[in-house]
Amino acid sequence: MVNWIVKFFSRVGEPFTNALLKLGFASRFLIAILRHSTTALVRFRLTLREIWFAGVLSVLIIAVSGLFVGMVLALQGYDTLVRFGASSSLGILVALSLVRELGPVVGALLFASRAGSAITAEIGLMKATEQLSAMEMMAVNPIARVVAPKFWGGVISMPLLAAMFSAMGIFGGYIIGVQLLGLDAGSFWSQMQSAIDFQQDVLNGVIKSVFFGVAISLIAVFEGFDAPPTAEGVSGATTRTVVTSSLVILGLDVLLTAFMFRGV
Amino acid sequence: MPIPAVEFEQVRFAYGESEVLRDVSFTVARGEVVAVMGGSGSGKTTLLKLIGGQLRPKSGQVRVDGEAVGDLGESALYAMRRKLGMLFQFGALFTDLSVYENVAFPLRERLSLPESIVNDLVLMKLQAVGLRGAAQLMPNELSGGMARRVALARAIALDPLVMLYDEPFTGLDPISLGVTGKLIRELNDALGSASIVVTHDVAESLAIVDKVVFLADGVIVAHGTPDEVRASDLPFVKQFINSETDGPVPFHKPAAPYGEELGLEVVRG
Structure with missing residues (x-):
């Protein structure tokens, strides 16, 4: 009977302990990455290559999505604001939503699916084809040579992409608000300028995107490195990167927003 | 000694x-x-x-x-x-680097040599495996045998x-x-x-x-020179060298009796 109860609880607790174990491994992995980051920073060309793959190649999807999200925000916002005679505040609405929230969050979700999955797949396949082992046997540390540059490439790209998302979104809002709906361009921009606080709004948005960048990059490189060296293993790891990153982004967003904007 | x-x-x-x-x-x-x-x-x-x-x-x-x-x-x-130098089963070449860059990899990562010496060493190693002509190819353009020879050139890059x-x-x-x-x-x-x-x-x-x-x-279970091994009387070595399907290394993985698993035992009982 006692045996049965022990078995029952260990079965119930297993997913939890597994998750905790993985979190522990990921934390130790982060420490290992930080310890071996000298190469990535001194030989910055290695990191630049990763910024190209993770960041520059994500520009198109980020820019187009940003533009459309900004346009939709303007259309929806105008419809509501005009009822209260506040249509001239459309610029504030669009810009605030974007720099505080949508730029970092939607940008990060897109970044996780576009770049995070690619990073996981690349590292996972390098492991499956013994390229990482080969590196190790050549006395080259794969964490320093492969993982750390990818990590920093992601961390550096994320805030820049989030900023680009917001900028394109604001431009989309301008096209709809000023060009299509005929709002006054002067009041659209000047109200936006006076209502948005650099530290409170813009900087907090940047801080958010830095946190998201660290989270996505860590999850992506960790899942790749931890993937079983089989076709199934790599595909599972790629999926986990996207799912885990998305959940972590949204969870972190709640936390960060609670800290940043309480009482405002 | x-x-x-x-x-x-x-x-x-x-x-x-x-x-x-x-x-x-x-x-x-x-x-x-x-x-x-x-x-x-x-x-x-x-x-x-x-x-x-x-x-x-x-x-x-x-x-x-x-x-x-x-x-x-x-x-x-x-x-x-x-x-150490190691040749992996399928070569484990870095797929994003050319043959030349693969062989240059350990030289660049571990030594800081002038580019002209790296170039000479890479060409020498590729010459040793007969693939100097493939220097500018990418790993996906090589056959299995060639990929392994490039990997060999890379493994011996640092002698x-x-x-x-x-x-x-x-x-x-x-x-x-x-x-x-x-x-x-x-x-x-x-x-x-x-x-x-x-x-x-x-x-x-x-x-x-x-x-x-x-x-x-x-x-x-056995060791010796090739001649000693060929002349060995040990059943395992004989089975291995003559590629016999059954012997000390059984053909069947140990399992429950065949009849029992097919349910034949039950019918008879």
Whole structure:
């Protein structure tokens, strides 16, 4: 009977302990990455290559999505604001939503699916084809040579992409608000300028995107490195990167927003 | 007596509960090529990983050039690996780098040489494996045999003391097979290194090696020169060399009685 109860609880607790174990491994992995980051920073060309793959190649999807999200925000916002005679505040609405929230969050979700999955797949396949082992046997540390540059490439790209998302979104809002709906361009921009606080709004948005960048990059490189060296293993790891990153982004967003904007 | 290039002394290793190697002892001197043979899952690849320090022995010592690999810390381990070159089963070339850059990789990463010397060394190594003409190709443009030769050029880029070969003959056509065997022998003699070749390929390896070590169930069951091995009376060695399907290594994995699993026993009872 006692045996049965022990078995029952260990079965119930297993997913939890597994998750905790993985979190522990990921934390130790982060420490290992930080310890071996000298190469990535001194030989910055290695990191630049990763910024190209993770960041520059994500520009198109980020820019187009940003533009459309900004346009939709303007259309929806105008419809509501005009009822209260506040249509001239459309610029504030669009810009605030974007720099505080949508730029970092939607940008990060897109970044996780576009770049995070690619990073996981690349590292996972390098492991499956013994390229990482080969590196190790050549006395080259794969964490320093492969993982750390990818990590920093992601961390550096994320805030820049989030900023680009917001900028394109604001431009989309301008096209709809000023060009299509005929709002006054002067009041659209000047109200936006006076209502948005650099530290409170813009900087907090940047801080958010830095946190998201660290989270996505860590999850992506960790899942790749931890993937079983089989076709199934790599595909599972790629999926986990996207799912885990998305959940972590949204969870972190709640936390960060609670800290940043309480009482405002 | 000179220090052996590689020395196993009473090495035991286990993955969790299952013991892979038991009391394995042998030495490889400089200039020697040693084949390690045994069925799949007999612990051959584990042996290579123990030499490279990717795994550590449960007890006993693995020494490379007199240094106990199992006791080394991270940085000392990386320093020790500079004495090793390893050819992986499928080459493990970096797919995003050209053939030239693959061979240049260890030179660039570990030494800071002027570009002109890197260029000379890369061309020399590629010439040694006969693939100077493929320098600008990408790994996906190479055949399996060529990829393995490029990987060999990369492995010898820094003139290692010990060369490790993981199944170098698997999946090669007869010509590439002969070329690879010849290269292993010639490079070993030219570099004065020690080579350990893990393989199933009896004919090809007996033709080029100085010594053979037979592993079965994690124990060395026989060792000797190719001639001694050919003349051996041990049933396992005979089965292996003559590729007989049944013998001490059974055709059937141990299982419940066949009839019982088919339900025949029940019908009769």
